[in-house]
Amino acid sequence: MTAPTAAVPAPVPTAPGFEPLLSAKDVVVDYGQRRGSFRALKEVSIEVGAGECVGLVGESGSGKSTLGKAILGLVPVASGSIEFDGRDITRLKGAKRRELASSIQVVFQDPYGSLNPAMTIGDILAEPLTTAGTSRREARAVVSEMLDRVKLPSNVLDRYPKEFSGGQRQRIAIARALVRKPRLIVCDEPVSALDLTTQATIIDLFIELQRDTGVSYLFVSHDLGVVRRICHRVAVMYRGEIVETGDGEQLTRDPQHPYSRRLLTASPIADPVKQAERRAAWLKLREQAA
Numbered sequence: 001m002t003a004p005t006a007a008v009p010a011p012v013p014t015a016p017g018f019e020p021l022l023s024a025k026d027v028v029v030d031y032g033q034r035r036g037s038f039r040a041l042k043e044v045s046i047e048v049g050a051g052e053c054v055g056l057v058g059e060s061g062s063g064k065s066t067l068g069k070a071i072l073g074l075v076p077v078a079s080g081s082i083e084f085d086g087r088d089i090t091r092l093k094g095a096k097r098r099e100l101a102s103s104i105q106v107v108f109q110d111p112y113g114s115l116n117p118a119m120t121i122g123d124i125l126a127e128p129l130t131t132a133g134t135s136r137r138e139a140r141a142v143v144s145e146m147l148d149r150v151k152l153p154s155n156v157l158d159r160y161p162k163e164f165s166g167g168q169r170q171r172i173a174i175a176r177a178l179v180r181k182p183r184l185i186v187c188d189e190p191v192s193a194l195d196l197t198t199q200a201t202i203i204d205l206f207i208e209l210q211r212d213t214g215v216s217y218l219f220v221s222h223d224l225g226v227v228r229r230i231c232h233r234v235a236v237m238y239r240g241e242i243v244e245t246g247d248g249e250q251l252t253r254d255p256q257h258p259y260s261r262r263l264l265t266a267s268p269i270a271d272p273v274k275q276a277e278r279r280a281a282w283l284k285l286r287e288q289a290a
């Protein structure tokens, strides 16, 4: 198959009706040492509005996670800028970066690996609050509100992650991301480890949470079908660039870029080995950043 022609990376504007919240401009990320380094993001620009869900689709290795990591400050940005709520966050480090955790959170793909097996659900959910200085009493109230939001009963609090199914664990992971009441959640393939029925209920939950809390999502997925359901706009990534953007319907009906057409026909399937590598890389970076 011939490779699609390279396209000029175009800025992705915020959809009409949404106030800008996140704005990444010409972001470049390189991996490796200076000699032989690999450019994973090539001047990528994207905006996410307040209350908007922007999907990021593309095959394995196209740079989706790298963009999420750059926004979360987990990989260095070589050039370009990332603004959040009007503030330059491109190179925030240390305490200032940690403070941002109250505004930007992440939900991972793997509900099995992302919850500490030695902690009760109550402690897993309260920890982000108590480490940020919230009293235990106040933390309990917020945890209980978030359990309600993700439709889990309060009797889960004294139990451990291993006692729950994949879908329930993902509800717990979503509740944990919500306890600090963030304005943006980077969702990294959050439903691709789940069976189709559970996927559908978790997608419905994401939609409902967005409607009720006004949170924004940058929703990374290899599956255009999933992002079409949940996202207001979809950006297609190919080899470190955004090659096309549009609403899901339009992208499906009338894809402009050859690679988007290929994505539609190929219907890529998540490779479990690749996905395990991606999970390990995320967790390592998070530990380093903690």
Ligand SMILES: Nc1ncnc2c1ncn2[C@@H]1O[C@H](COP(=O)(O)OP(=O)(O)OP(=O)(O)O)[C@@H](O)[C@H]1O
Pocket (backbone or CB within 6 Å): 031, 032, 038, 040, 058, 059, 060, 061, 062, 063, 064, 065, 066, 067, 274, 278, 281
């Ligand atoms: N730590 C790293 N060191 C070197 N190269 C890396 C590193 N992390 C990612 N890459 C490379 O950067 C490119 C983009 O990877 P990235 O994980 O962002 O892609 P992706 O679209 O999210 O794919 P996947 O779904 O497989 O994670 C790939 O070629 C990948 O091999």
